[in-house]
Amino acid sequence: MKYTFETEVRGYELDSYGHLNNAIYINYTEQARWEILKNAGLLESFLSNNLLLVVIETNIRYIRELKLFDNVKVETQISFDAPYLIFQHNILNSTANVKAAKAEVKTLLIDRERVPQDIPEKLLAII
């Protein structure tokens, strides 16, 4: 399944060149993952059990710059490569209809003591 997070580039997210700052793309992918957890009904249980989907590795290719008020879609697909959950994020500029970036984010579910946890059924079910 594919999940979509939509936003619009904001004035305070621009760098001194008038482009979206590189780190904000990373923020967008993070928010895409928060929304997926929320939609899977996992937010409460993660928070109350101190579970954290920790990022192990991010590989992002920047393809085209994003500018003020560009409409952005982050389309995400998830795969499970035990014990890792892998998120493939396509960041699209839907104003210009071009791909802006592409990120692969490798995550691991851990608790407060950093002990890896099994991925809940609810999350595996939506992959």
Add this chain to the structure above:
Amino acid sequence: MKYTFETEVRGYELDSYGHLNNAIYINYTEQARWEILKNAGLLESFLSNNLLLVVIETNIRYIRELKLFDNVKVETQISFDAPYLIFQHNILNSTANVKAAKAEVKTLLIDRERVPQDIPEKLLAII
């Protein structure tokens, strides 16, 4: 007239207490002003003439915390107290239906050489 900017609190905007960081409220009010400029059709001319609505003073009262996925409305009213444009921003938590913050932001229109400029008619027209 009243202008509304809407957003939702994102995971990466939270502080270590799980609340929206104080500085992000300021970001939200900035984006509300960018949208007003855009809607007034002033974005292009401001950028091409290097005009900048510079903030002289911000007074913000934090009333209630905002949390992950709270829906936020920033309602803005503008007044002109020559040479200043004053923005009154009400930041509402529309999920909990309470006021989250209230900010008054005093701005001045300047060019690259920091010379104050007249407020364009298009902007005065929407006050």
Add this chain to the structure above:
Amino acid sequence: MKYTFETEVRGYELDSYGHLNNAIYINYTEQARWEILKNAGLLESFLSNNLLLVVIETNIRYIRELKLFDNVKVETQISFDAPYLIFQHNILNSTANVKAAKAEVKTLLIDRERVPQDIPEKLLAII
């Protein structure tokens, strides 16, 4: 007593005009307060007791812009106006030797249940 937090304006803190973004000044004052808590030996007890110095109101006047690699000093004085702790922050551009901004931040010490707490002696002692 006066407390000083020093930093240098970073490339990723600039806005599209090449100036330090308005919200980052607020971040700098927040960090000045974290350092004061740390120097007063209060960080551990605040964290373990879930105590939070919550900001009730910020009033900031922006006097001069800050640019890439400008050296910044945030000089802070604290006063106690029960039940509030008031922080007066002067933000100085020590590269250009001018005042860049001036902020007054009104805070209240609360616990997780938002119950106001007495200001610890260690903190009153350094005012």
Add this chain to the structure above:
Amino acid sequence: MKYTFETEVRGYELDSYGHLNNAIYINYTEQARWEILKNAGLLESFLSNNLLLVVIETNIRYIRELKLFDNVKVETQISFDAPYLIFQHNILNSTANVKAAKAEVKTLLIDRERVPQDIPEKLLAII
């Protein structure tokens, strides 16, 4: 040659788990590169000629979390793989004396019209 940028984890850089947010590591590596450009005496000419070292790809591995007031060193080595400048950043927690992250950042020097430019001698000289 190896270049070092030092900082300390700030309160407003923490996420809701009390760890340094993933995107801030990216900010730190960006600032390391700004400092390298400055030290090579290239900042002025880059700004006046609208030259931009644009990031094409970032690969970052997160090894250990960083916490409030941890001392951080970003050690950077540069290589030239025409037409790309490649930055290898090691992010060290010098408080705990462990490696916190490791990033490879591939950049390209372009002008405002996005035309790739030759890497200046001054920059090649410091590799």
